[in-house]
Amino acid sequence: xxxxxASNVVDLVRLRRSCAQCSLHQLCLPAAxxxxxxxxxxxxxxSRRPIRRGERLFEVxxxxxxxxxxxxxxxxxxxxxxxxxxxVIAFHLPGELIGLDALGSDRHRCEAEALEPxxxxxxxxxxxxxxxxxxxxLQQQLLRVIGRGMQNDHGHVGMMGRRxxxxxxxxxxxxxxxxxxxxxxxxxxxxxxxxxxxxGNYLGLVIETxxxxxxxxxxxxxxxxxxxxxxxxxxxxxxxxxxPHDHG
Amino acid sequence: xxxxxASNVVDLVRLRRSCAQCSLHQLCLPAAxxxxxxxxxxxxxxSRRPIRRGERLFEVxxxxxxxxxxxxxxxxxxxxxxxxxxxVIAFHLPGELIGLDALGSDRHRCEAEALEPxxxxxxxxxxxxxxxxxxxxLQQQLLRVIGRGMQNDHGHVGMMGRRxxxxxxxxxxxxxxxxxxxxxxxxxxxxxxxxxxxxGNYLGLVIETxxxxxxxxxxxxxxxxxxxxxxxxxxxxxxxxxxPHDHG
DNA sequence: CGGCGACTTGAACAAGCTCAAAGTATGTGG
DNA sequence: CCACATACTTTGAGCTTGTTCAAGTCGCCG
Numbered sequence: 001x002x003x004x005x006a007s008n009v010v011d012l013v014r015l016r017r018s019c020a021q022c023s024l025h026q027l028c029l030p031a032a033x034x035x036x037x038x039x040x041x042x043x044x045x046x047s048r049r050p051i052r053r054g055e056r057l058f059e060v061x062x063x064x065x066x067x068x069x070x071x072x073x074x075x076x077x078x079x080x081x082x083x084x085x086x087x088v089i090a091f092h093l094p095g096e097l098i099g100l101d102a103l104g105s106d107r108h109r110c111e112a113e114a115l116e117p118x119x120x121x122x123x124x125x126x127x128x129x130x131x132x133x134x135x136x137x138l139q140q141q142l143l144r145v146i147g148r149g150m151q152n153d154h155g156h157v158g159m160m161g162r163r164x165x166x167x168x169x170x171x172x173x174x175x176x177x178x179x180x181x182x183x184x185x186x187x188x189x190x191x192x193x194x195x196x197x198x199x200g201n202y203l204g205l206v207i208e209t210x211x212x213x214x215x216x217x218x219x220x221x222x223x224x225x226x227x228x229x230x231x232x233x234x235x236x237x238x239x240x241x242x243x244p245h246d247h248g
Numbered sequence: 249x250x251x252x253x254a255s256n257v258v259d260l261v262r263l264r265r266s267c268a269q270c271s272l273h274q275l276c277l278p279a280a281x282x283x284x285x286x287x288x289x290x291x292x293x294x295s296r297r298p299i300r301r302g303e304r305l306f307e308v309x310x311x312x313x314x315x316x317x318x319x320x321x322x323x324x325x326x327x328x329x330x331x332x333x334x335x336v337i338a339f340h341l342p343g344e345l346i347g348l349d350a351l352g353s354d355r356h357r358c359e360a361e362a363l364e365p366x367x368x369x370x371x372x373x374x375x376x377x378x379x380x381x382x383x384x385x386l387q388q389q390l391l392r393v394i395g396r397g398m399q400n401d402h403g404h405v406g407m408m409g410r411r412x413x414x415x416x417x418x419x420x421x422x423x424x425x426x427x428x429x430x431x432x433x434x435x436x437x438x439x440x441x442x443x444x445x446x447x448g449n450y451l452g453l454v455i456e457t458x459x460x461x462x463x464x465x466x467x468x469x470x471x472x473x474x475x476x477x478x479x480x481x482x483x484x485x486x487x488x489x490x491x492p493h494d495h496g
Numbered sequence: 497c498g499g500c501g502a503c504t505t506g507a508a509c510a511a512g513c514t515c516a517a518a519g520t521a522t523g524t525g526g
Numbered sequence: 527c528c529a530c531a532t533a534c535t536t537t538g539a540g541c542t543t544g545t546t547c548a549a550g551t552c553g554c555c556g
Contacts, residue, residue, distance in 0.1 A: 079402060079406055081406065081492060085492055085494075087405060087406045087409045089402050089405060100395070100398065101395075101398060101399070101402065102395070103391050103392065103394060103395025103398065104392055104393075104394075104395025104396040104397075104398065104399045105395065105396075105399070109399060109402065110402070129384075129387075129388065132387070133381075133384040133387065136377075136381040139377075139380070139381065139387065140377065143351050143394075144351065144352055145352075146351060146352075146391075146394055146398075147348070147349075147350070147351025147352025147353065148352040148353075149352075149398070150348060150349060150351065150352065150394075150397070150398060150401065151349070151352045151353070151357060153398065153401040153402065153405065154327060154337050154349065154357065154358070154401065156405055157335060157337060157401065157404055157405060157408065158327055158329065158335045160405065160408040160409070160452055161335045161408070161449070161452050163511090163545085164511080165511075165512065195533090195534065195535090196534075196535065196536095197534080197535095201409070204408055204409050204452075205512080205513095206512075206513060206514085207534090207535080208512085208513075208514085208535095208536080208537085209511090209512060209513075211535060211536055211537080212512090212536085212537080214535095214536095215536075215537080227520080227521070227534085227535075228534095244329060244333055246333075411513085411543090412543085413543080413544065443501095443502070443503090444502075444503065444504095445502085445503095453544075453545095454544075454545060454546085455502090455503080456503095456504080456505085456544085456545075456546085457543095457544055457545075459503060459504055459505080460504085460505080460544090462503095462504095463504070463505080475502085475503075475552080475553075476502095
C-alpha cells in the first residue's frame with residue numbers, strides 16, 4: 001500500500017501511459033492508433049480509477065462529462081422508467097465503452113453501476129473531441145466503437161423478439177461466453193457478475209423464469225450452475241436451444 | 249415531366265444545393281452548420297433519389313457505401329435471423345438517418361426497405377468522413393445524430409421490456425404521433441406506413457395481438473382506426489394506457 | 497368480377513407471470 | 527467463531543395473457 005514518493009511518481013507515469021501497454025489494447029479505443037496518437041490520447045486518459053460495487057459512474061440526467069472504459073470488473077447500464085421501474089440496457093465487461101448513451105443530448109439517459117469492485121479508465125469527452133478533430137484515425141475508431149455498441153443494442157432487441165424464455169436465456173449465456181473468450185478467459189467456466197434479477201430485466205423476463213430456465217438447462221445436462229458460477233457442458237446443444245424454434 | 253435542357257440544368261443546380269433550403273434542415277445532419285460547411289456538404293450529397301415501394305437501400309452483409317436520409321416516405325430496417333425470421337429494428341420517417349447499423353463493421357447488419365414510394369438523400373460515407381475531418385461541427389453533428397439513433401434503440405428495448413401488449417401498442421402510437429408532429433404534420437391523424445405484421449414484429453407481438461389491441465383502443469374510444477388510417481381521439485388516455493401498469 | 501394480400505375475430509391452449517414459501521449464500525455484530 | 531439479518535435464489539401451484547389455429551371480412555388492382 002504505502003510507498004516512497006519516488007515510487008509514487010513511477011506509478012503515476014505508468015498509469016499515465018497505460019494505453020500502449022494495456023491488455024485491452026485491441027478491444028478499446030486505442031486500437032489502430034499509431035504511437036504518437038496513443039501518446040496524445042494517454043495524456044487525457046485518467047486510468048484505473050477504482051470503483052466500488054454499487055457505485056455509479058453517472059446518473060440519469062447528469063451531463064456528459066466523460067466516457068469510461070471498463071478495465072476490471074463489470075457494469076450494468078439501465079434506464080429509469082418514470083414509474084421507478086428500470087430497464088437494463090447492457091452489461092459491460094472489460095474493454096467496453098460506457099457512457100455513449102449521452103451522445104444524442106449531452107445528458108445521460110442511463111445510469112451505469114458497478115456490479116462488482118471494478119476499475120475504469122476515464123476519458124473526458126470534450127478533450128476527446130478536441131484531440132479527435134486533429135486525428136482522423138481516432139475519429140474512425142470512435143465511430144467503430146459506437147457502431148459496435150449499436151450492434152449490441154440491435155442484438156438485444158433481436159433477443160427480446162425471441163418468443164421462448166429458454167431461447168433468450170441460452171442466447172444470453174452463449175453471448176456472455178463468447179465475450180469472456182474474447183477477453184482471453186475461459187468461455188466455458190465463469191461467474192455471472194449480475195443477479196438473476198438483472199438478467200431477467202435485461203431479457204424481459206421475471207426472475208423466477210430465469211431461475212427455472214437455468215434449472216432446466218442444468219437438469220438437461222447442458223450447463224452446470226451453482227449460484228452465479230456457470231459451466232457450459234454442451235456448447236453445441238446450448239447453441240441449438242438458442243435458435244428460434246417456431247411453434248408452427 | 250419533359251423539359252428543355254436549360255431547365256434541366258436549373259433542376260440539377262437546385263437539387264445539388266438543397267440542404268440549405270431543405271424543409272428537414274433542423275432534423276437532418278446539416279443543422280448547426282454554417283453556410284460554407286453546408287456548401288461543402290451539398291457537394292457530396294446526392295439528393296431526392298426516388299425509391300419504389302419494397303425497394304431496398306442496402307442488404308444484410310453489403311458493404312457500407314452511403315448513409316441515407318429519408319426525404320419523403322417511410323422505411324423500415326430489419327435484421328435477418330439465420331433461420332429466415334426477421335426482426336424489425338426501426339421505422340424511419342423523413343429527416344431520419346438510415347444506414348448507421350454498418351458503422352461497427354463496415355458491412356450492413358440490417359436491410360432497409362421502403363414501405364411506400366419514397367425519396368432519399370444519399371451521402372457517400374467515405375466522402376462524408378473525408379470532409380468531416382476538416383469540419384469539427386459536422387463531426388459533432390454526426391455524433392449527435394448517432395446518439396439520437398441509440399436513444400431510439402434504447403427506447404425500443406424499454407418498450408419490449410413492457411409487460412402488457414396494450415401498453416406497447418399505445419406507446420408505439422404515441423411515439424409515432426409525436427414524430428409526425430415534429431415533422432409539422434398533424435399528430436392526431438395519420439396513416440400508418442407499415443403493416444400490422446411489421447408493427448407486431450417491431451413490438452415483439454404476433455399480428456393478431458396487434459390487431460386486437462387496435463380494436464380494443466377503438467372500442468374504448470381512445471382512437472379511431474380504419475385499416476391503416478389512425479386518428480387519436482383521447483391523447484391523454486392513450487398516454488395513461490402507455491404507462492407501465494404493475495401487476496403487483 | 498375474381499383473386500390476393502392485409503386485416504379482423506373467435507376459441508382453445510400453453511407459456512410465462514403472480515403469489516407464496518422455503519432454501520442458500522454473505523456479511524455483520526456480539 | 528457463531529448467531530443473526532439480509533439479500534439472493536429456487537421451487538411449487540394457480541391463473542392471466544398472449545399465442546396458435548382456424549375461419550371469415552375487407553379492400554385493392556388486374
